[in-house]
Amino acid sequence: MTHTATTVPAQDGPLGWLRRAEAWLDDKGKGAWIAAMVLGFVFVWPVGLALLAYMIWSKRMFSCKSRRAHACGIRHESFRAARAAARPSGNSAFDAYKAETLRRLEEEQDQFEAFLERLRAAKDKAEFDQFMDERSKRAAEERATDETAGA
Numbered sequence: 682m683t684h685t686a687t688t689v690p691a692q693d694g695p696l697g698w699l700r701r702a703e704a705w706l707d708d709k710g711k712g713a714w715i716a717a718m719v720l721g722f723v724f725v726w727p728v729g730l731a732l733l734a735y736m737i738w739s740k741r742m743f744s745c746k747s748r749r750a751h752a753c754g755i756r757h758e759s760f761r762a763a764r765a766a767a768r769p770s771g772n773s774a775f776d777a778y779k780a781e782t783l784r785r786l787e788e789e790q791d792q793f794e795a796f797l798e799r800l801r802a803a804k805d806k807a808e809f810d811q812f813m814d815e816r817s818k819r820a821a822e823e824r825a826t827d828e829t830a831g832a
């Protein structure tokens with residue numbers, strides 16, 4: 682994912698650096714705001730408190746207004762789709778079809794998970810058998826070495 686830097690014209694006023702810092706944090710996303718707030722609390726607690734108040738007041742804490750807003754939209758869409766799948770449509774034929782399709786998909790998912798479990802078990806057994814074979818070969822070699830040394 683590429684990010685384009687937010688262009689902020691140079692500010693001559695005494696608060697120009699604040700605007701540049703705000704634009705920089707906005708460009709980095711909500712995580713940068715939270716990190717700045719935590720660091721503010723750690724080093725100078727009034728700064729952290731001021732950042733928290735500003736984030737709440739400007740709605741940066743609870744909204745998806747960053748450049749990474751598509752992630753919030755994706756989450757919203759998946760929740761909306763899950764809610765839509767759970768509620769009835771009002772058409773009994775479609776609801777029966779949907780219920781049968783969901784049941785079939787859940788059954789296929791269960792079968793696939795069982796298949797993956799069998800694969801894992803087979804792999805584990807093969808690795809264990811290989812370990813036991815190597816162990817028995819080492820034990821046989823040690824017995825042969827002991828017999829030749831003792832003779």
